[in-house]
Amino acid sequence: MCGRYASSRGPEDLAGIFEIEKWEPEETLEPDYNVAPTKEVYAVLDRPLKDAADPRPVRQLRRLRWGLVPSWSKTPDGGARMINARAETVHEKPAYRRAFAARRCILPADGYYEWVTGTQERELEVEGKKKRPRKQPYFVLPADGSVFAMAGLYEFWRDRTLPDDHPGAWWVTCSVITTEAERTPLAVAPAEGPHSLADIHPRMPLMLTPERWDAWLDPSRTDPQDLRGLLDPPPHGLMRAYPVSTAVSNVRNGGPELLKELEAPEVGTLF
Secondary structure (H helix, E strand, C coil), X not given: CCCCEEECCCHHHHHHHHCCCEXXXXXXXXXXXXXXXXXXXXXXXXXXXXXXXXXXXXXXXXXXXXXXXXXXXXXCHHHHHCCEEECCCCCCCCCCHHHHHHCEEEEEECEEEEEEECHHHHHHHHCCCCCCCCEEEEEEEECCCCCEXXXXXXXXXXXXXXXXXXXXXXXXXXXXXXXXXXXXXXXXXXXXXXXXXXXXXXXXXXXXXXXXXXXXXXXXXXXXXXXXXXXXXXXXXXXXXXXXXXXXXXXXXXXXXXXXXXXXXXXXXXX
């Protein structure tokens, strides 16, 4: 799954990476090294500009709220639970299938966090000595330091309790698509810890490599069967993972120190 990630690149950097044509300076977000559900995040998308004479899609950098709210939803309350969409079923699930066909985006990140329960912690839980075991967080990122381009969907939701001219009348929300975690060895693995992404968690965000970006963002591609080919996992051996401080488990912490690699896990691991 993807429940937290880090996003430190600014608009200028992202504009160069993704060939952005349009972004509004007032929509700039501060670097966030602990992005959590319901927060506003950057999204790259291809869409015609509002009220423009030219109908062609324009590549934009937009601020969206993480946690997809389907257009038909009566309230936005379920958005916090819809942060991930499974690649295997995204084309058929009512909450995601329309967005999959017409509103795909890229959610740029430095990498994502995932937690592993340590052996000693699991034993204490089994013995009933601990109600909630501590978990060791790992940061997962491209081994070459490039942007982690997560496949995403976005959707529009109208708050009918507000007038048309109210700035909060329309919500634009998004979800991260996940796939099965790689079982092949990590490009760079920690000395003490997991050897593959599947050792950390059975799911991972679907990373899009650059040659897929244009096809994924192309709004003219609407055939679900055609699009499903874009959901294939990326080549193996592109990722690294390392343990980070348990401070990331607290959403109030969001500084760059969260990405500091630990020499050894703070919590005993399964490995």
